[in-house]
Amino acid sequence: MTAVVGPSGAGKSTLLRLCNRLEVPAGGRVLFRGEDVAQLDPLRLRRRVGLVAQRPTPFPGTVAENLRVAEPHADDAAMAAVLERVELDGSFLPRPAGDLSGGEAQRVCLARTLLTGPEVLLMDEPTSSLDPHTRYALEALARAQALGGVAVIWVSHDLEQVQRIADHVVVLVKGVIVHTGRARDFDAASMPREALEFLTGTGEEGAQR
Amino acid sequence: MTGDIGWTGLVTSLVLVGVAVAISLWRRLGLEQSMVWSAARAMAQLLVVGLLLQVLFRSRHSLGWSWIWVLVMVTFAAETVRRRAREVPDMFVLGLAAFATSAVVTLGVLFGLGVFPLEARALIPLAGMMVGNAMTSTVLVGRRVFEELRDKRSEVEARLALGLSSRDAARPYLRSALRTALIPQIESTKAVGIVFLPGAMTGLILAGVAPMKAVLVQAAVMYLVLGSAATTTTVVALGVSRRLFTRDHRLVPMTRSADA
Incomplete structure (x- = not known):
């Protein structure tokens, strides 16, 4: 599990969107398992590299209808199974997705993405609109996916969160990666000044938190 | 025949535009000018179209x-x-x-x-x-x-x-x-x-x-x-x-x- 941290506008979301080709780079290449993603079929790539957005984006209709957008042939058992992976259950299937709480909706979105069987899971600040309790639950769910063999890339604003969940850390400032390394060895004090201000909460970005 | 109102009929029907203009003046709607303009414009457009169609239908x-x-x-x-x-x-x-x-x-x-x-x-x-x-x-x-x-x-x-x-x-x-x-x-x-x-x-x-x-x-x-x-x-x-x-x-x- 890798965390990408950096101030707003550093290009964290853009980085994720490049990975599943919701955007294409103005220059350079994005490689997935050694292959340029520009050469891959975008629709198949997006099923291998799933994305969970910052805000929950439930589609109109029931939870089951939401899941069937990802996998039209999924039966109730398969859908209940994937809901259990995000700590919901089959009783949610007939419920309107619009009526769910923020945390539940975000889990349904995660379940929807898991149903495509991704090898990589891109999570773009998926907890930023959730309360702390729900946040910890979603972090644990993402950890569980990572332990289950799915590579998780988690974008975050929150250094404490990063230290709770990540194995690796990538620090991004103004579109440039300024640091990569193991989360265990991560030392905020060794970062360049701009990253440091943000990470230690002394810059204007830190003041927002 | 029934539908043939002729030029006299057309001019007479303009009384109705007069009614609309009178109402606009009476209630100070400020719409008299655009009423007259739109009525005149409609007539001109229709006359041109009618004329063109008449010529067109007769053409070989x-x-x-x-x-x-x-x-x-x-x-x-x-x-x-x-x-x-x-x-x-x-x-x-x-x-x-x-x-x-x-x-x-x-x-x-x-x-x-x-x-x-x-x-x-x-x-x-x-x-x-x-x-x-x-x-x-x-x-x-x-x-x-x-x-x-x-x-x-x-x-x-x-x-x-x-x-x-x-x-x-x-x-x-x-x-x-x-x-x-x-x-x-x-x-x-x-x-x-x-x-x-x-x-x-x-x-x-x-x-x-x-x-x-x-x-x-x-x-x-x-x-x-x-x-x-x-x-x-x-x-x-x-x-x-x-x-x-x-x-x-x-x-x-x-x-x-x-x-x-």
Whole structure:
């Protein structure tokens, strides 16, 4: 599990969107398992590299209808199974997705993405609109996916969160990666000044938190 | 004959414009000028069209000229659609494609199956109904598809991120836009005869045609309008949504215009 941290506008979301080709780079290449993603079929790539957005984006209709957008042939058992992976259950299937709480909706979105069987899971600040309790639950769910063999890339604003969940850390400032390394060895004090201000909460970005 | 009001009749009917102007003056609506202007303009436009049609119908190549007339009408309609849906890209071309498709489908049926004889007297008015009555729905659907895909971008991109093709990702939004654009058309088709007597029928009856004959023509015209609206809206909806995605299934950036 890798965390990408950096101030707003550093290009964290853009980085994720490049990975599943919701955007294409103005220059350079994005490689997935050694292959340029520009050469891959975008629709198949997006099923291998799933994305969970910052805000929950439930589609109109029931939870089951939401899941069937990802996998039209999924039966109730398969859908209940994937809901259990995000700590919901089959009783949610007939419920309107619009009526769910923020945390539940975000889990349904995660379940929807898991149903495509991704090898990589891109999570773009998926907890930023959730309360702390729900946040910890979603972090644990993402950890569980990572332990289950799915590579998780988690974008975050929150250094404490990063230290709770990540194995690796990538620090991004103004579109440039300024640091990569193991989360265990991560030392905020060794970062360049701009990253440091943000990470230690002394810059204007830190003041927002 | 019944419908022949002559120049005296026309001038006399101007009394009614006078009534409207009088009301505007009395209630200080400030609309007198635009009332007079619009009445004068309508008369001038109709006289020119009437004159042209009269010359055209007498010409030896009346059918050829009629097709040119239709072409001009379609071009003007496409331009109007573009102006009324300014923020939607390529609306002129899409409008052109929509009305052209509709012409092939609807006029193809009406003339191909021999509902009306293919001659200038039938072609021009029917093409006019086909274009004129489908314009509002065409504009509506273009704007609606654009706004749906722009305002629900995160939803659309979430669908794309699940590996849906741009066609599949856009389908629910196209569906709702098409329904919104076509429902008023269906409502007015339902209300015909009960709430109002449509123009074609009114004109025929006033001109002395037996009401039952007029009704048959009017019904055919109503179906023409419905078929035309369905065709043009579908072409425009598919066209706009195609234009808003790239070939590799990405949603293009859309900016919110100032007047939206």
